[in-house]
Amino acid sequence: MKLKVVSRSGRELVVLDVSSGGGVDDLIAAMSAAKPKYYPSRCRFSLLPKEGESRGQALASGKKLSDYDLSDNATVQFKDLGPQIGYQTVFFLGVLWPYDHLPALLPPSRPSLPRIPRSTPPPRGSD
Numbered sequence: 001m002k003l004k005v006v007s008r009s010g011r012e013l014v015v016l017d018v019s020s021g022g023g024v025d026d027l028i029a030a031m032s033a034a035k036p037k038y039y040p041s042r043c044r045f046s047l048l049p050k051e052g053e054s055r056g057q058a059l060a061s062g063k064k065l066s067d068y069d070l071s072d073n074a075t076v077q078f079k080d081l082g083p084q085i086g087y088q089t090v091f092f093l094g095v096l097w098p099y100d101h102l103p104a105l106l107p108p109s110r111p112s113l114p115r116i117p118r119s120t121p122p123p124r125g126s127d
Contacts, residue, residue, distance in 0.1 A: 001065070004075045005031065005045075013078055021066070024059045031078070044079040 001020045005013045016030040028043045047056035047068060056077055059068060070076070 001070070001072045001074075003027065003065075003070065004073065005078045006075055008077055008079060018065065020072075021064070023064045024061050027059070027065065027076070028061070038078075038080060041084045042081050044081055046077045046079065048075055048077060 001018055001022075003016050003018055005016055007013055014031070014034050016027065016034060018026050018030050024045065027045060028040050031038055031043055031045075032040050045059040047059070049056040057068070059065075059076070
């Protein structure tokens with residue numbers, strides 16, 4: 001089955017050939033093969049919005065295309081989710097980074113002045 005993939009602005013991106021019994025994961029894999037820039041975790045597909053709606057129904061991973069009544073030459077919308085970062089990176093940036101860079105963000109403290117001992121006068125009457 002051939003599916004026409006369009007952006008949210010309506011510009012045609014690519015026409016993908018997916019097996020008729022295939023699922024959404026097959027559609028994502030076909031898009032990644034056709035456009036390597038869009039790796040699987042970066043893709044989201046949805047149906048075209050119905051009259052009066054701003055967005056169409058998102059295609060859930062793991063479901064079959066036939067569950068959404070997609071036929072040959074149907075059109076689906078593609079949304080680029082952008083580069084995805086891993087959990088470890090988020091953890092480092094959110095938790096550990098401030099502790100590592102906090103001293104650089106604080107204003108410098110006033111340097112302590114060295115203490116100069118007072119000279120005591122010699123005791124009187126000692127000759």
